[in-house]
Amino acid sequence: MVASLVGFLGDFDLAEEAAQEAFAIAAERWPERGVPDNPAGWLIATARNRAIDRIRRQRTLEAKTRLLDVPEVTVDEIDDAVIGDERLELIFTCCHPALAMEAQVALTLRALGGLTTEEIARAFILSEETMKRRLSRAKAKIKATGIPFAVPADHLLPDRVDAVLAVIYLIYNEGYSGRIDLAAEAIRLGQLLAELMPDEPEVHGLLALMLIHHARHRARFARSELVLLEEQDRSLWDMKALAKGREALDRAIALYGGGPYVLQAAIASLQAEDEIDWDEVAQLYCRLEALTGSPVVELNRAVAIAQAGELAAALDIVERLDLDDYQYLHSTRAGLLQRLGRGEEARASYERALKLATSEPERRFLQRRIAEL
Amino acid sequence: MKYALLIYSKPGSHEALPEDEYKEVFGEYAALVDDSRCIASGQLQPVETATTVRVQDGRTLTTDGPFADTKEVFGGYYVFEADNLDEAIELAGRIPAARLGGAVEVRPVVEH
Incomplete structure (x- = not known):
């Protein structure tokens, strides 16, 4: 309305x-x-x-x-x-790249998610006053600079759809930190977008990715301890969300989707199988790396290769990466070294990861690993 | 709405172009002036010609050089009449300085 x-x-x-x-x-x-x-x-x-x-x-x-x-x-x-029918125009206005990312997020939650200013403030652990100012500055910029209330022209559309998806994915990833369930909100926004732009594969890809991850989120922690994928209690998975996620993924693939969100959703879907085909996961990471050039994706590919049984090849990839400040590089490297029987080197890597870790469950997880050596 | 497109170019970026490309780039600037939506435009002399003036306690203080010491220097502007920010951004993207290591700042003009 x-x-x-x-x-x-x-x-x-x-x-x-x-x-x-x-x-x-x-x-x-x-x-x-x-x-x-x-x-x-x-x-x-x-x-x-x-x-x-x-x-x-x-x-x-x-x-x-x-x-x-x-x-x-x-x-x-x-x-x-x-x-x-004007919700789509509203999305593109809220997610206009001329607005700061944090303003895009707040506006989208306010105008499309229907969250109150106070709820958005709480979700980002900011004062209501700060959030109010952020929203009114954004609205003032929309008005003063003539940000259009329109679906962008065809030649601008791909970039602008990417901008909208980035906002929704950011909301999703903020999901579990605050007191408001932003992850569920992001999924609702994703569903709305899929309804409004039924022919955009990446829109369905993002929705699939969020749903499949969300299906597993209750199993990611047991008594506030981090649980790795292979050790998760699958009875805690939300099978309905998983099925819906796979449905969205099928739709994206039927539309010949092969963008970053579709690939990530396909990987998440494979990882939710009873028997995980790690070779295929590694291949999908390879395609994703070609699109994004991201060393973090390359690190994930190494993990998949290790899971497929090729530890030495995986370690080769890890050693090549320039990610020295990245906690997961060191924890992954440590895990590989441990499995290759190089305990002392593994310990040094776990300790480096521990130094970089910021969340308490992750720190405890790493400490357990060191104690097991 | 009226939009000012403020051009910040990387010093030397235009002069370093081979002659035929330089001519082409010059033609692109001229084409924007000829666009029916262009209301005003101006190219400034190089930043070495800048003089900065301040008035303090009634005294005029004059110094050599630009006001802001930045990597990219303000080199010129256009004012366009455009329907909305997207149209203005599109015009800004056509200004050669934007792809030659510089940037274009888009600012709506106050209208009375």
Whole structure:
């Protein structure tokens, strides 16, 4: 509803205020007079009319007077298409690369996730005041710089879709740290996006990736201790989420998807099999590395190669990587050395990883490994 | 809306081009001036010509050199009439300095 109003009014704050007013009026009238036939349409028409009233009252603002020519809207003119269809425009406005990433995230959660400012502040462990300022600065920039409320032109679309996916994935990855379940919120946003852009393989790829990871998240910790994939209690997995994730992955592949999110989802899906085909996992990491050039992906490929039984080849890859400040390089290297019977070198690597580790469960995990040597 | 496109170029980046490329780049700048959406434009003399002026307690202090000592130097500007920021960003992307190691800052112009 806010999306539709922003589209019509070209102004975030105005749209939000108008929507709130319309709900307040509904709360007052509907119990007395009954719910109208098209409640959503009624709300939007009411909100629009309220907004127009408001603009008339504030006619000092020159830029907004164009709206004065807009005739009053009646409920009959509003159909469902108008209501649902402007959310995509809203996503692209919220995730415009001219806004700071943190502002994109906050705006997306506020405007599309429907989270309150206070909830977003809590999720990022910031004061409500700070979050309020962040949101109003972002809205002011949208207005002042003329960030369009539109789906980008075709030649801009791939980059801009990537920007939207990056925002949603960032929200997902913030997921488990705060008190608000941002991971579930990110999945809802991913589902919305998949509904609005059904032909974009990477959109389905990201949704699949999030769902498959999410399916396993309860098994990742046992009594707040980190549990490795192979030791996870699979009865804790959310099989419904896993099936939905694989469904989204199939859809992405049917659309000839082979981008970074599709590949990561395919890897996650293989890793959720009873018998993991590590050769295939390694091949997928190889394709992912070709796309991203990321040494972290290369490290993961080494892990897959080790799981496929080729420890020495895996260690060769690890030794070549320039990731000295990366905790997982050292813990992976340590694990390989341990399995190759080079205990002393393994200990040194575990200790290096321990120095770099920041989370308590991870530190305890590494300490257990050192004690086992 | 009116947008100012402020061009910060990497010193020497244009002069270092071979002559035919330099001509081509020059043509690209000229083509932007000829675009019907272009309202104003200006190319500045090199940064070595800059003089910075401040007034303190009624006294004018004049110093040699630019105000900000940055790697990229402000070298010129365009003002375009564009529908929205995306259109302005697209125009900014066509300015050769942006791909020759410099950058273009896009700023909406206050309109009264």
